[in-house]
Amino acid sequence: MNFAFTDEQNELRRMVHDFLDETSPETEVRRLAETSLGYDPDIWLRFAGELGLAGLAIPEEYGGAGYGFVELGIVLEEAGRTLFGAPLLSSVVLAASTLLALGDKSANADYLPAIAAGTTTATLAFAPPSARLVDTDAVRVDATRDARGWTLTGTTSYVLDGHTADLLLVVARTGAGLSVFAVDGAAPGVARTPQQTVDQTRRQATIVLDAAAARLVGDEGEACAALAGVFDLATVALGAEQVGGAARVLEQAVEYAKIRVQFGRPIGSFQSIKHKLADLHLTVESARSAAYHALWVAAESPDELPEAASLVGGCCGDAFVTTARENIQVHGGIGFTWEHPAHLYFKRAHSSRLLFGTPAQHRQRLARLVLAASTD
């Protein structure tokens, strides 16, 4: 295990930090939250094209930079700090990881270079219209084949950036089991409706497919194993983003506690506030350790990924929720207002905690994995 960042990785962090400082201040986050796209395509093209950040973890043969999850994690952590509104989790993490996991060379050659360049945004659609859990058994899209090829019919919801993605990777059922299909987001038979997301900085959509033309990606019926790996990677990437958000709200709380005066003293001099913030520091650093470990595992030791991912899923989401909640508390009444950014993080925290399995589900899985491994 190696936690030391290289000079190059530190430089990457600085670069992303500066870029987001410039392009994703709070005013911009709020402006984008009111737009129908939810992100700024010009900024995304700069992020992907100019800085090469969308293709960071995509292999060079498919137009990427050929780095791995440690580098991608750095980007996500920084993005999480500023609530960067962009198809990062959907296109770069979910869709690209799904394509790479399925290993369909021709599909990869067709789609990945454009994802890396930012000229195509993609997403993964896997959830049924009413989902309590991440459960691929409940998929409600069916694929059928006739002389002209595959078509998909059914409904899928909670699709990240589903209303804007150019390319939809849809999990659908065939006689052979679950498979992944590529569907053009603008094709006939694809109806997309934005959902009213709690977190307005990250969009989700319901997609109704009615005999939409589709291309099978990978082997028919073989999607399950690949998707398990994709959800683990997504959990880890999201963990890095959650750590970035949690660290940012803790900074906000600490800064405010130093300047807000009540009873003739800064509230940060009251011990209950000090101890609260000290505990949050432990929470954030622990979550960060879990995330960094898992990013390293994703890059270097994939066999350990399920355990490392569930460790992340079991603590990072809760860490962000706790920090975002207590940030409001430390801010008092002002933290409860629309004008203050605290609620943006609070909503992001609560939503992202539920995306790829709840913390309780991840803890159950973590326990199952460690109890099954022969360690004693």
Added chain:
Amino acid sequence: MSISSAAGSEAGSEDFEDRATFTARVRAWFEANAPRRGSAEDFSAVHVVSGQTVEEFNEREEHAVEVTRNWQRKLYEAGLASPSWPTECGGQGAPEWADEVVLAEQSRWGVSTKMFAVGLEMAPAVLFGHGSAEQRAHYLPPIVRGEQTWCQLLSEPGAGSDLANVQTRATPVEGGWSVSGQKVWTSHAGGAEYALLIARTGTREEGRKGLSCFALRMTQPGIDIRPLRQMSGGYHFNEVFIDGAFIPEIGLIGGLGDGWLVLRTMLASERAAIGGGTGARSSTQLIGLVRRLGLQDDEGVREIVAAAVIRERTLDFTRFRIAAGHRVAAAGSVTKLLYSEHARLSSEAAMTVLGLAGTVADDPESAPWIERLLFAPGLRLGGGTDEIQRNTIAERGLGLPR
């Protein structure tokens, strides 16, 4: 710990083998010489000594000292004991990372040198930070050879968290100082040859400015050690009555009146030593317990296991991050708090898993957990209480006003 850089003895370090070669050599040596975790010879928890009677405690403590001493000597003879220390201090003049490599390897095996933590971690931190080359050459070699153990004489009945209130007094006499006073809660005072002592050399009104730090020889007349019984019923720490004990000139560490400064170094290294402990992996034991009891499929038990595993792993990973140079504000207090929290959480988790069996101490499954359960409250106090660690994190780590 940046010890060799503070020592300014980088001389031999250019000739030292590269990290990869050294790591491979250390690995191979441990493979050949160290007991595996979980094997019958595993002594990674030997430093957690307690006994139900004074005799039993003394016997176990002697055993712990003996086992640790043999191991330390073996490390020393292999050139792997504190390799970054200069040769005149008993080290190898190796680069700083060599210590990290050994410590990281050591944490994977059924071994521990925590019994000698005061000598191996706190005394060197203090001596490299504030002592002279002469003092280092005098005190460190017997420590690194495993010949001498040290304890810490800080707390007093009126000065626990608030060490600025220490009243034990050192007065100048011919050739050194004479010390008198009362210390309390001193761990492992019995077998120790030396103590790191904080004593008052100035007036009471001077508070922290009137304190100095000394190396006090424990095996001399005028030192009366009385074991104290702790909540488990066992013995672990002591009261130490000091009446006219002598400290030669060389025993003053740092300047006269610099005790507070030295103390800060000492407490920082203590926090790091406790939080960075290579203590028994209790979640591994918890997992073993759940499996033997056949409770793997119980959802409630799984939730408990996961919580303990998460706390233990994140503590480990945080330690590794700190070792890898990540900036973690108030790092020592962070790991110390995570550690005491982990000890509490895992022992309480085990009690829930044990159910009724946890009500009796003579069940072989419950006995080790009850020992941990009754030790955990002490971990929240010793080495600076949880509350004091939170104050430190808030004020020094996060910069909140006092």
